[in-house]
Amino acid sequence: MPWNPDQYHKFQAQRAAPFEDLLHMIAVRQGLRVIDLGCGTGELTARLAEALPDSNVLGIDSSAQMLAKARPYVRPGLRFEQADLATIEGEWDLVFSHAAIQWVDDHAALIPHLWSLVAPGGQIAIQQPANHDHPSHVYAREIASEEPFRTALGGWVRVVPVLPMDRYAQMLFDLGAEDMTVLEKIYPHVLENADAIAEWTSGTLLVPYFERLGDLRESFMEIYRARLRETFPGSPVFYPFRRMLFAARRAP
Numbered sequence: 001m002p003w004n005p006d007q008y009h010k011f012q013a014q015r016a017a018p019f020e021d022l023l024h025m026i027a028v029r030q031g032l033r034v035i036d037l038g039c040g041t042g043e044l045t046a047r048l049a050e051a052l053p054d055s056n057v058l059g060i061d062s063s064a065q066m067l068a069k070a071r072p073y074v075r076p077g078l079r080f081e082q083a084d085l086a087t088i089e090g091e092w093d094l095v096f097s098h099a100a101i102q103w104v105d106d107h108a109a110l111i112p113h114l115w116s117l118v119a120p121g122g123q124i125a126i127q128q129p130a131n132h133d134h135p136s137h138v139y140a141r142e143i144a145s146e147e148p149f150r151t152a153l154g155g156w157v158r159v160v161p162v163l164p165m166d167r168y169a170q171m172l173f174d175l176g177a178e179d180m181t182v183l184e185k186i187y188p189h190v191l192e193n194a195d196a197i198a199e200w201t202s203g204t205l206l207v208p209y210f211e212r213l214g215d216l217r218e219s220f221m222e223i224y225r226a227r228l229r230e231t232f233p234g235s236p237v238f239y240p241f242r243r244m245l246f247a248a249r250r251a252p
C-alpha cells in the first residue's frame with residue numbers, strides 16, 4: 001500500500017497520546033528484546049527504545065516509503081527491517097504495536113500468531129484504532145459503494161478486521177495470558193473544521209482507496225468532504241477518536 005509519510009505526519013501530535021498510554025502499560029525491565037510491529041516512520045519506535053533502558057529494539061514495517069524516514073533513528077540497540085507483521089517469526093520480551101494491526105485481516109488468527117512471538121515472561125502491548133463507526137469511516141465505505149467508484153473499485157470496500165474488545169480479552173485468556181488489561185478510550189481531538197477530518201483520514205483510512213481509485217481520487221474526495229461538511233458544519237469540529245489498547249504477560 002503506498003503510504004505517504006508526509007500526509008501521515010500532519011497529525012503526529014494527536015497520535016502521541018495513545019502511544020504514551022500504551023507505554024504506561026508496559027512493565028519496564030532492563031535489557032528487553034523488543035519488536036515494534038508496523039513501526040511506520042520510526043519516531044515512536046525511537047521513543048519506545050529511549051523509554052526502555054538497555055533495550056534491543058527492532059522496528060518492522062511492510063512499507064519501504066515509511067521505513068525510509070526511520071533510517072535517521074538507527075543506532076546501537078535500535079534498527080529497522082522491512083517485514084510483514086502477519087508472518088514475522090522470532091521471540092521477544094516485548095511485542096509492541098501502535099496503530100498498525102488494524103491493517104491486517106483475520107484477527108482470530110493474528111492474535112495467536114503475535115502471542116507466539118512473546119518469550120516466556122514477556123509482554124504484549126497493542127494499540128489499534130476502533131473508530132470504524134464514526135461518520136469519517138462510514139462515509140468512506142458509503143461512497144465506495146456508489147457509482148462510479150463502485151465499478152472503479154471492482155466492488156471493493158475496506159472491511160475493518162477490528163473485533164469487539166471482549167474478543168481480544170477472550171483470545172488472550174485462551175492463550176494463557178496473565179496480568180491482562182484490555183480497554184477502549186476516546187481521544188478527544190479538536191480540529192479546525194470538517195476538511196481537517198478529511199485531511200486526517202487521507203493519511204490513514206483512505207490510503208487503500210486512493211491506491212485503487214486512480215483518476216477518480218479527487219472526485220471521491222470532493223464527495224467525502226461535502227458529506228463531512230454537512231455533518232460537521234461548524235468550526236472547530238470535535239473529533240472523538242476511539243482506540244483499543246491491550247496488554248498482557250506470558251507466564252515465565
Ligand SMILES: C[S@@+](CC[C@H](N)C(=O)[O-])C[C@H]1O[C@@H](n2cnc3c(N)ncnc32)[C@H](O)[C@@H]1O
Binds near residue numbers: 041044060
Ligand atoms: C498508521 S501507521 C502506524 C505507524 C506507527 N506505528 C505510528 O504509530 O506512528 C501503520 C503502519 O503499519 C504498517 N503496516 C500495515 N500492514 C502491515 C503489515 N502487514 N506488516 C508490517 N507493517 C504493516 C504500514 O506500512 C504503516 O507504516
